[in-house]
Amino acid sequence: MTKVLRLGVNDRVELFNGKGxxxxxxxxxxxxxxxxxxxxxxxxxVLPQSTQWHVFASFGTLKGGRADWLVEKCTELGANSVTPLLTERSPSISENRVDRLQRVILAAAKQCQRLHEMTLNPPTKIVSLLPIVAQSKLSFVALAEATPVISVLTSSRKEPSGLIIIGPEGDFTEKEVNMMIAAGATAVGLGPHRLRVETATVALLATLMLWSDSQQTSNI
Incomplete structure:
Protein backbone atom coordinates (compact mmCIF):
# COMPACT_ATOMS: atom_id res chain seq x y z
CA MET A 1 0.00 0.00 0.00
CA THR A 2 2.73 2.45 0.88
CA LYS A 3 5.55 1.45 -1.47
CA VAL A 4 3.59 0.61 -4.64
CA LEU A 5 0.37 2.62 -4.29
CA ARG A 6 2.12 5.45 -2.41
CA LEU A 7 -0.62 5.64 0.21
CA GLY A 8 -0.04 7.68 3.36
CA VAL A 9 -1.52 8.35 6.79
CA ASN A 10 -5.28 9.03 6.76
CA ASP A 11 -5.73 7.67 3.23
CA ARG A 12 -8.89 5.61 2.86
CA VAL A 13 -8.46 1.87 2.25
CA GLU A 14 -10.75 -1.09 1.50
CA LEU A 15 -9.59 -4.54 2.58
CA PHE A 16 -11.09 -7.76 1.20
CA ASN A 17 -10.46 -11.45 1.79
CA GLY A 18 -11.32 -12.98 -1.61
CA LYS A 19 -14.49 -14.58 -0.23
CA GLY A 20 -16.77 -11.54 -0.36
CA VAL A 46 -20.85 -8.89 -0.57
CA LEU A 47 -22.68 -11.61 -2.49
CA PRO A 48 -21.13 -12.94 -5.71
CA GLN A 49 -22.55 -11.97 -9.08
CA SER A 50 -25.59 -13.97 -10.10
CA THR A 51 -24.23 -15.21 -13.46
CA GLN A 52 -21.26 -17.55 -13.16
CA TRP A 53 -19.13 -18.83 -16.03
CA HIS A 54 -16.94 -21.87 -15.50
CA VAL A 55 -13.97 -22.26 -17.86
CA PHE A 56 -12.61 -25.65 -18.92
CA ALA A 57 -9.48 -25.04 -20.99
CA SER A 58 -6.83 -27.43 -22.31
CA PHE A 59 -3.75 -25.38 -21.45
CA GLY A 60 -1.49 -28.05 -19.96
CA THR A 61 1.00 -27.88 -22.85
CA LEU A 62 1.23 -24.08 -23.05
CA LYS A 63 4.72 -22.67 -22.52
CA GLY A 64 6.40 -19.34 -21.88
CA GLY A 65 3.93 -17.94 -19.38
CA ARG A 66 0.92 -18.32 -21.66
CA ALA A 67 -0.99 -20.41 -19.11
CA ASP A 68 -0.31 -17.75 -16.48
CA TRP A 69 -1.71 -15.12 -18.83
CA LEU A 70 -4.83 -17.21 -19.52
CA VAL A 71 -5.59 -17.67 -15.81
CA GLU A 72 -4.79 -14.04 -15.00
CA LYS A 73 -7.21 -12.73 -17.63
CA CYS A 74 -9.94 -15.18 -16.60
CA THR A 75 -9.61 -13.78 -13.08
CA GLU A 76 -9.84 -10.18 -14.31
CA LEU A 77 -12.82 -10.86 -16.57
CA GLY A 78 -14.79 -12.50 -13.77
CA ALA A 79 -14.81 -16.23 -14.47
CA ASN A 80 -16.14 -18.16 -11.49
CA SER A 81 -13.66 -21.01 -11.95
CA VAL A 82 -11.01 -22.40 -14.28
CA THR A 83 -10.39 -26.12 -14.70
CA PRO A 84 -7.40 -27.51 -16.63
CA LEU A 85 -8.97 -29.87 -19.16
CA LEU A 86 -7.00 -33.02 -20.01
CA THR A 87 -7.50 -34.26 -23.56
CA GLU A 88 -5.83 -36.64 -25.99
CA ARG A 89 -3.66 -33.78 -27.28
CA SER A 90 -3.10 -32.14 -23.89
CA PRO A 91 -2.98 -35.11 -21.51
CA SER A 92 -1.32 -33.63 -18.41
CA ILE A 93 -0.38 -30.57 -16.39
CA SER A 94 2.42 -30.48 -13.83
CA GLU A 95 1.67 -30.09 -10.13
CA ASN A 96 4.24 -27.28 -9.90
CA ARG A 97 2.34 -25.32 -12.52
CA VAL A 98 -0.93 -25.65 -10.59
CA ASP A 99 0.73 -24.18 -7.48
CA ARG A 100 2.06 -21.28 -9.55
CA LEU A 101 -1.36 -20.62 -11.07
CA GLN A 102 -2.85 -20.29 -7.59
CA ARG A 103 -0.40 -17.48 -6.91
CA VAL A 104 -1.26 -15.85 -10.24
CA ILE A 105 -4.96 -15.88 -9.33
CA LEU A 106 -4.30 -14.26 -5.96
CA ALA A 107 -2.18 -11.49 -7.49
CA ALA A 108 -4.75 -10.86 -10.25
CA ALA A 109 -7.61 -10.72 -7.74
CA LYS A 110 -5.75 -8.05 -5.77
CA GLN A 111 -4.89 -6.07 -8.89
CA CYS A 112 -8.45 -5.97 -10.28
CA GLN A 113 -10.03 -5.57 -6.81
CA ARG A 114 -12.10 -8.70 -7.24
CA LEU A 115 -13.98 -9.45 -4.02
CA HIS A 116 -14.50 -13.17 -4.77
CA GLU A 117 -11.35 -15.05 -5.69
CA MET A 118 -11.60 -17.29 -8.75
CA THR A 119 -11.43 -21.03 -8.07
CA LEU A 120 -8.77 -23.19 -9.73
CA ASN A 121 -10.15 -26.73 -9.86
CA PRO A 122 -8.09 -29.91 -10.12
CA PRO A 123 -7.42 -31.09 -13.69
CA THR A 124 -10.24 -33.13 -15.20
CA LYS A 125 -10.62 -35.42 -18.21
CA ILE A 126 -13.22 -35.19 -20.95
CA VAL A 127 -15.12 -38.20 -19.59
CA SER A 128 -15.50 -36.42 -16.24
CA LEU A 129 -16.63 -33.23 -17.98
CA LEU A 130 -19.49 -34.92 -19.83
CA PRO A 131 -21.85 -35.27 -16.80
CA ILE A 132 -21.23 -31.59 -15.95
CA VAL A 133 -22.16 -30.62 -19.51
CA ALA A 134 -25.28 -32.77 -19.33
CA GLN A 135 -26.41 -30.99 -16.14
CA SER A 136 -25.67 -27.47 -17.42
CA LYS A 137 -28.28 -25.59 -19.46
CA LEU A 138 -25.60 -23.51 -21.20
CA SER A 139 -22.36 -25.13 -22.39
CA PHE A 140 -20.35 -23.61 -25.23
CA VAL A 141 -17.42 -25.35 -26.89
CA ALA A 142 -15.22 -23.29 -29.21
CA LEU A 143 -14.76 -25.01 -32.58
CA ALA A 144 -13.43 -23.83 -35.93
CA GLU A 145 -16.09 -23.18 -38.58
CA ALA A 146 -18.95 -23.47 -36.08
CA THR A 147 -21.85 -20.99 -35.99
CA PRO A 148 -20.55 -17.57 -34.80
CA VAL A 149 -21.03 -17.15 -31.06
CA ILE A 150 -23.01 -13.91 -31.45
CA SER A 151 -25.53 -15.69 -33.70
CA VAL A 152 -25.88 -18.48 -31.13
CA LEU A 153 -26.42 -16.02 -28.27
CA THR A 154 -29.27 -14.22 -30.03
CA SER A 155 -31.36 -17.35 -29.60
CA SER A 156 -29.98 -18.42 -26.20
CA ARG A 157 -31.89 -17.99 -22.98
CA LYS A 158 -30.15 -16.38 -20.01
CA GLU A 159 -29.18 -18.86 -17.30
CA PRO A 160 -27.53 -18.28 -13.90
CA SER A 161 -24.44 -20.31 -14.85
CA GLY A 162 -22.75 -21.89 -17.83
CA LEU A 163 -19.66 -23.66 -19.15
CA ILE A 164 -16.95 -22.48 -21.54
CA ILE A 165 -14.90 -25.28 -23.12
CA ILE A 166 -11.68 -24.61 -25.04
CA GLY A 167 -9.59 -27.28 -26.71
CA PRO A 168 -5.80 -27.69 -26.89
CA GLU A 169 -3.41 -26.64 -29.63
CA GLY A 170 -4.33 -29.00 -32.44
CA ASP A 171 -7.96 -28.86 -31.24
CA PHE A 172 -10.14 -31.64 -29.87
CA THR A 173 -10.30 -34.97 -31.63
CA GLU A 174 -13.46 -35.74 -33.58
CA LYS A 175 -14.40 -38.33 -30.94
CA GLU A 176 -14.09 -35.76 -28.12
CA VAL A 177 -16.20 -33.24 -30.02
CA ASN A 178 -18.92 -35.79 -30.70
CA MET A 179 -19.05 -36.80 -27.02
CA MET A 180 -19.43 -33.20 -25.84
CA ILE A 181 -22.07 -32.36 -28.43
CA ALA A 182 -23.98 -35.52 -27.52
CA ALA A 183 -23.85 -34.48 -23.85
CA GLY A 184 -25.48 -31.15 -24.70
CA ALA A 185 -22.67 -28.71 -25.52
CA THR A 186 -23.24 -26.11 -28.26
CA ALA A 187 -20.43 -25.50 -30.76
CA VAL A 188 -19.60 -21.81 -31.33
CA GLY A 189 -17.19 -20.10 -33.69
CA LEU A 190 -14.86 -17.22 -32.81
CA GLY A 191 -14.13 -15.74 -36.21
CA PRO A 192 -12.23 -16.71 -39.36
CA HIS A 193 -8.75 -17.02 -37.86
CA ARG A 194 -7.12 -19.86 -35.97
CA LEU A 195 -6.73 -18.72 -32.36
CA ARG A 196 -4.31 -19.81 -29.67
CA VAL A 197 -5.79 -21.53 -26.61
CA GLU A 198 -5.45 -18.47 -24.41
CA THR A 199 -6.81 -16.11 -27.08
CA ALA A 200 -9.88 -18.27 -27.67
CA THR A 201 -10.51 -18.55 -23.93
CA VAL A 202 -10.37 -14.81 -23.33
CA ALA A 203 -12.38 -13.99 -26.47
CA LEU A 204 -15.23 -16.33 -25.57
CA LEU A 205 -15.24 -15.45 -21.87
CA ALA A 206 -15.24 -11.70 -22.57
CA THR A 207 -18.13 -12.10 -25.01
CA LEU A 208 -20.20 -14.13 -22.57
CA MET A 209 -19.48 -11.85 -19.62
CA LEU A 210 -20.62 -8.82 -21.64
CA TRP A 211 -23.68 -10.74 -22.84
CA SER A 212 -24.56 -11.73 -19.28
CA ASP A 213 -24.09 -8.15 -18.10
CA SER A 214 -26.39 -6.82 -20.84
CA GLN A 215 -29.01 -9.42 -19.92
CA GLN A 216 -28.91 -8.35 -16.27
CA THR A 217 -29.10 -4.65 -17.19
CA SER A 218 -32.10 -5.19 -19.46
CA ASN A 219 -33.96 -6.96 -16.63
CA ILE A 220 -33.55 -4.09 -14.15
Missing part, protein backbone atom coordinates in the same frame (compact mmCIF):
# COMPACT_ATOMS: atom_id res chain seq x y z
CA UNK A 21 -15.67 -10.01 2.94
CA UNK A 22 -15.10 -6.24 2.72
CA UNK A 23 -14.12 -3.66 5.34
CA UNK A 24 -13.50 0.08 4.92
CA UNK A 25 -11.10 2.17 6.94
CA UNK A 26 -7.97 4.28 6.78
CA UNK A 27 -4.24 4.12 7.45
CA UNK A 28 -3.53 5.30 10.99
CA UNK A 29 0.25 5.05 11.01
CA UNK A 30 3.19 3.69 8.98
CA UNK A 31 6.56 2.37 10.09
CA UNK A 32 9.21 -0.01 8.77
CA UNK A 33 7.32 -3.09 9.99
CA UNK A 34 4.00 -2.31 8.35
CA UNK A 35 0.80 -0.29 8.51
CA UNK A 36 -1.76 0.25 11.27
CA UNK A 37 -5.30 0.18 9.88
CA UNK A 38 -8.41 1.60 11.56
CA UNK A 39 -11.81 0.26 10.48
CA UNK A 40 -14.72 2.67 10.04
CA UNK A 41 -17.36 -0.03 10.48
CA UNK A 42 -17.86 -3.76 10.90
CA UNK A 43 -16.97 -6.03 7.97
CA UNK A 44 -19.71 -6.67 5.44
CA UNK A 45 -20.33 -9.61 3.12
Missing amino acids: GLIEGCIQSIDRTGVDFVAFEDPKL
Whole structure:
Protein backbone atom coordinates (compact mmCIF):
# COMPACT_ATOMS: atom_id res chain seq x y z
CA MET A 1 0.00 0.00 0.00
CA THR A 2 2.73 2.45 0.88
CA LYS A 3 5.55 1.45 -1.47
CA VAL A 4 3.59 0.61 -4.64
CA LEU A 5 0.37 2.62 -4.29
CA ARG A 6 2.12 5.45 -2.41
CA LEU A 7 -0.62 5.64 0.21
CA GLY A 8 -0.04 7.68 3.36
CA VAL A 9 -1.52 8.35 6.79
CA ASN A 10 -5.28 9.03 6.76
CA ASP A 11 -5.73 7.67 3.23
CA ARG A 12 -8.89 5.61 2.86
CA VAL A 13 -8.46 1.87 2.25
CA GLU A 14 -10.75 -1.09 1.50
CA LEU A 15 -9.59 -4.54 2.58
CA PHE A 16 -11.09 -7.76 1.20
CA ASN A 17 -10.46 -11.45 1.79
CA GLY A 18 -11.32 -12.98 -1.61
CA LYS A 19 -14.49 -14.58 -0.23
CA GLY A 20 -16.77 -11.54 -0.36
CA GLY A 21 -15.67 -10.01 2.94
CA LEU A 22 -15.10 -6.24 2.72
CA ILE A 23 -14.12 -3.66 5.34
CA GLU A 24 -13.50 0.08 4.92
CA GLY A 25 -11.10 2.17 6.94
CA CYS A 26 -7.97 4.28 6.78
CA ILE A 27 -4.24 4.12 7.45
CA GLN A 28 -3.53 5.30 10.99
CA SER A 29 0.25 5.05 11.01
CA ILE A 30 3.19 3.69 8.98
CA ASP A 31 6.56 2.37 10.09
CA ARG A 32 9.21 -0.01 8.77
CA THR A 33 7.32 -3.09 9.99
CA GLY A 34 4.00 -2.31 8.35
CA VAL A 35 0.80 -0.29 8.51
CA ASP A 36 -1.76 0.25 11.27
CA PHE A 37 -5.30 0.18 9.88
CA VAL A 38 -8.41 1.60 11.56
CA ALA A 39 -11.81 0.26 10.48
CA PHE A 40 -14.72 2.67 10.04
CA GLU A 41 -17.36 -0.03 10.48
CA ASP A 42 -17.86 -3.76 10.90
CA PRO A 43 -16.97 -6.03 7.97
CA LYS A 44 -19.71 -6.67 5.44
CA LEU A 45 -20.33 -9.61 3.12
CA VAL A 46 -20.85 -8.89 -0.57
CA LEU A 47 -22.68 -11.61 -2.49
CA PRO A 48 -21.13 -12.94 -5.71
CA GLN A 49 -22.55 -11.97 -9.08
CA SER A 50 -25.59 -13.97 -10.10
CA THR A 51 -24.23 -15.21 -13.46
CA GLN A 52 -21.26 -17.55 -13.16
CA TRP A 53 -19.13 -18.83 -16.03
CA HIS A 54 -16.94 -21.87 -15.50
CA VAL A 55 -13.97 -22.26 -17.86
CA PHE A 56 -12.61 -25.65 -18.92
CA ALA A 57 -9.48 -25.04 -20.99
CA SER A 58 -6.83 -27.43 -22.31
CA PHE A 59 -3.75 -25.38 -21.45
CA GLY A 60 -1.49 -28.05 -19.96
CA THR A 61 1.00 -27.88 -22.85
CA LEU A 62 1.23 -24.08 -23.05
CA LYS A 63 4.72 -22.67 -22.52
CA GLY A 64 6.40 -19.34 -21.88
CA GLY A 65 3.93 -17.94 -19.38
CA ARG A 66 0.92 -18.32 -21.66
CA ALA A 67 -0.99 -20.41 -19.11
CA ASP A 68 -0.31 -17.75 -16.48
CA TRP A 69 -1.71 -15.12 -18.83
CA LEU A 70 -4.83 -17.21 -19.52
CA VAL A 71 -5.59 -17.67 -15.81
CA GLU A 72 -4.79 -14.04 -15.00
CA LYS A 73 -7.21 -12.73 -17.63
CA CYS A 74 -9.94 -15.18 -16.60
CA THR A 75 -9.61 -13.78 -13.08
CA GLU A 76 -9.84 -10.18 -14.31
CA LEU A 77 -12.82 -10.86 -16.57
CA GLY A 78 -14.79 -12.50 -13.77
CA ALA A 79 -14.81 -16.23 -14.47
CA ASN A 80 -16.14 -18.16 -11.49
CA SER A 81 -13.66 -21.01 -11.95
CA VAL A 82 -11.01 -22.40 -14.28
CA THR A 83 -10.39 -26.12 -14.70
CA PRO A 84 -7.40 -27.51 -16.63
CA LEU A 85 -8.97 -29.87 -19.16
CA LEU A 86 -7.00 -33.02 -20.01
CA THR A 87 -7.50 -34.26 -23.56
CA GLU A 88 -5.83 -36.64 -25.99
CA ARG A 89 -3.66 -33.78 -27.28
CA SER A 90 -3.10 -32.14 -23.89
CA PRO A 91 -2.98 -35.11 -21.51
CA SER A 92 -1.32 -33.63 -18.41
CA ILE A 93 -0.38 -30.57 -16.39
CA SER A 94 2.42 -30.48 -13.83
CA GLU A 95 1.67 -30.09 -10.13
CA ASN A 96 4.24 -27.28 -9.90
CA ARG A 97 2.34 -25.32 -12.52
CA VAL A 98 -0.93 -25.65 -10.59
CA ASP A 99 0.73 -24.18 -7.48
CA ARG A 100 2.06 -21.28 -9.55
CA LEU A 101 -1.36 -20.62 -11.07
CA GLN A 102 -2.85 -20.29 -7.59
CA ARG A 103 -0.40 -17.48 -6.91
CA VAL A 104 -1.26 -15.85 -10.24
CA ILE A 105 -4.96 -15.88 -9.33
CA LEU A 106 -4.30 -14.26 -5.96
CA ALA A 107 -2.18 -11.49 -7.49
CA ALA A 108 -4.75 -10.86 -10.25
CA ALA A 109 -7.61 -10.72 -7.74
CA LYS A 110 -5.75 -8.05 -5.77
CA GLN A 111 -4.89 -6.07 -8.89
CA CYS A 112 -8.45 -5.97 -10.28
CA GLN A 113 -10.03 -5.57 -6.81
CA ARG A 114 -12.10 -8.70 -7.24
CA LEU A 115 -13.98 -9.45 -4.02
CA HIS A 116 -14.50 -13.17 -4.77
CA GLU A 117 -11.35 -15.05 -5.69
CA MET A 118 -11.60 -17.29 -8.75
CA THR A 119 -11.43 -21.03 -8.07
CA LEU A 120 -8.77 -23.19 -9.73
CA ASN A 121 -10.15 -26.73 -9.86
CA PRO A 122 -8.09 -29.91 -10.12
CA PRO A 123 -7.42 -31.09 -13.69
CA THR A 124 -10.24 -33.13 -15.20
CA LYS A 125 -10.62 -35.42 -18.21
CA ILE A 126 -13.22 -35.19 -20.95
CA VAL A 127 -15.12 -38.20 -19.59
CA SER A 128 -15.50 -36.42 -16.24
CA LEU A 129 -16.63 -33.23 -17.98
CA LEU A 130 -19.49 -34.92 -19.83
CA PRO A 131 -21.85 -35.27 -16.80
CA ILE A 132 -21.23 -31.59 -15.95
CA VAL A 133 -22.16 -30.62 -19.51
CA ALA A 134 -25.28 -32.77 -19.33
CA GLN A 135 -26.41 -30.99 -16.14
CA SER A 136 -25.67 -27.47 -17.42
CA LYS A 137 -28.28 -25.59 -19.46
CA LEU A 138 -25.60 -23.51 -21.20
CA SER A 139 -22.36 -25.13 -22.39
CA PHE A 140 -20.35 -23.61 -25.23
CA VAL A 141 -17.42 -25.35 -26.89
CA ALA A 142 -15.22 -23.29 -29.21
CA LEU A 143 -14.76 -25.01 -32.58
CA ALA A 144 -13.43 -23.83 -35.93
CA GLU A 145 -16.09 -23.18 -38.58
CA ALA A 146 -18.95 -23.47 -36.08
CA THR A 147 -21.85 -20.99 -35.99
CA PRO A 148 -20.55 -17.57 -34.80
CA VAL A 149 -21.03 -17.15 -31.06
CA ILE A 150 -23.01 -13.91 -31.45
CA SER A 151 -25.53 -15.69 -33.70
CA VAL A 152 -25.88 -18.48 -31.13
CA LEU A 153 -26.42 -16.02 -28.27
CA THR A 154 -29.27 -14.22 -30.03
CA SER A 155 -31.36 -17.35 -29.60
CA SER A 156 -29.98 -18.42 -26.20
CA ARG A 157 -31.89 -17.99 -22.98
CA LYS A 158 -30.15 -16.38 -20.01
CA GLU A 159 -29.18 -18.86 -17.30
CA PRO A 160 -27.53 -18.28 -13.90
CA SER A 161 -24.44 -20.31 -14.85
CA GLY A 162 -22.75 -21.89 -17.83
CA LEU A 163 -19.66 -23.66 -19.15
CA ILE A 164 -16.95 -22.48 -21.54
CA ILE A 165 -14.90 -25.28 -23.12
CA ILE A 166 -11.68 -24.61 -25.04
CA GLY A 167 -9.59 -27.28 -26.71
CA PRO A 168 -5.80 -27.69 -26.89
CA GLU A 169 -3.41 -26.64 -29.63
CA GLY A 170 -4.33 -29.00 -32.44
CA ASP A 171 -7.96 -28.86 -31.24
CA PHE A 172 -10.14 -31.64 -29.87
CA THR A 173 -10.30 -34.97 -31.63
CA GLU A 174 -13.46 -35.74 -33.58
CA LYS A 175 -14.40 -38.33 -30.94
CA GLU A 176 -14.09 -35.76 -28.12
CA VAL A 177 -16.20 -33.24 -30.02
CA ASN A 178 -18.92 -35.79 -30.70
CA MET A 179 -19.05 -36.80 -27.02
CA MET A 180 -19.43 -33.20 -25.84
CA ILE A 181 -22.07 -32.36 -28.43
CA ALA A 182 -23.98 -35.52 -27.52
CA ALA A 183 -23.85 -34.48 -23.85
CA GLY A 184 -25.48 -31.15 -24.70
CA ALA A 185 -22.67 -28.71 -25.52
CA THR A 186 -23.24 -26.11 -28.26
CA ALA A 187 -20.43 -25.50 -30.76
CA VAL A 188 -19.60 -21.81 -31.33
CA GLY A 189 -17.19 -20.10 -33.69
CA LEU A 190 -14.86 -17.22 -32.81
CA GLY A 191 -14.13 -15.74 -36.21
CA PRO A 192 -12.23 -16.71 -39.36
CA HIS A 193 -8.75 -17.02 -37.86
CA ARG A 194 -7.12 -19.86 -35.97
CA LEU A 195 -6.73 -18.72 -32.36
CA ARG A 196 -4.31 -19.81 -29.67
CA VAL A 197 -5.79 -21.53 -26.61
CA GLU A 198 -5.45 -18.47 -24.41
CA THR A 199 -6.81 -16.11 -27.08
CA ALA A 200 -9.88 -18.27 -27.67
CA THR A 201 -10.51 -18.55 -23.93
CA VAL A 202 -10.37 -14.81 -23.33
CA ALA A 203 -12.38 -13.99 -26.47
CA LEU A 204 -15.23 -16.33 -25.57
CA LEU A 205 -15.24 -15.45 -21.87
CA ALA A 206 -15.24 -11.70 -22.57
CA THR A 207 -18.13 -12.10 -25.01
CA LEU A 208 -20.20 -14.13 -22.57
CA MET A 209 -19.48 -11.85 -19.62
CA LEU A 210 -20.62 -8.82 -21.64
CA TRP A 211 -23.68 -10.74 -22.84
CA SER A 212 -24.56 -11.73 -19.28
CA ASP A 213 -24.09 -8.15 -18.10
CA SER A 214 -26.39 -6.82 -20.84
CA GLN A 215 -29.01 -9.42 -19.92
CA GLN A 216 -28.91 -8.35 -16.27
CA THR A 217 -29.10 -4.65 -17.19
CA SER A 218 -32.10 -5.19 -19.46
CA ASN A 219 -33.96 -6.96 -16.63
CA ILE A 220 -33.55 -4.09 -14.15
